[in-house]
Amino acid sequence: MSEERREQAHGEADSAPGEGQDHDTIAGGVRGYAIGLGLAALLTAASFVLVGTHGLIWGPGVPVALIALAIGQMGVHLVFFLHITTGPDNTNNTLALAFGVLICALVLIGSVWIMAHLNHNLMPADMMRGMQR
Known part of the structure; x- marks a missing residue:
């Protein structure tokens, strides 16, 4: 059994969260993009809610929370849309x-x-x- 097959059999293949074993199929690709779109929309809505509601987070902590949400947004885009993974x-x-x-x-x-x-x-x-x- 080849090394790649052995890794896939044990579930240790290097794939991003947006890429499953069926990422080569149309349904798998659409599913990955839909998950990415949902996460991106959720993070965007969270940042608007954070800024729009006063008292949700302590005042000086709002910029830190927005930076954390922005970094999460960048991660979602890198993984789900740009397909940047740690694979060779x-x-x-x-x-x-x-x-x-x-x-x-x-x-x-x-x-x-x-x-x-x-x-x-x-x-x-x-x-x-x-x-x-």
């Missing part, structure tokens, strides 16, 4: 995702750094007023 056939997808995250982080950090240092390069207001006269 997904190495290129994982590397592409990591590279995209790196580029986004560099753009974000660079933008924040530039905005934080804008005042350093600007002319003082009184000097600018003197030039306009």
Whole structure:
């Protein structure tokens, strides 16, 4: 018995929650996308309920809860829609995702750094007023 068959027989095959043994069939694919859609809608509704109802969570904890829901939303999209798993056939997808995250982080950090240092390069207001006269 091959190693892959042995893993499938024991239920240890590496598959994402959105991918069962029937993920190659149309019904299995639709079922995976439907589960992902339901989870994404549930997480989106939860974030709207969280913000819309005051007193549900302690005030300063709301941003933390929203961040947790956003991370869960990203996980649902990665697994159910982008099919990013830990399987050996997904190495290129994982590397592409990591590279995209790196580029986004560099753009974000660079933008924040530039905005934080804008005042350093600007002319003082009184000097600018003197030039306009």
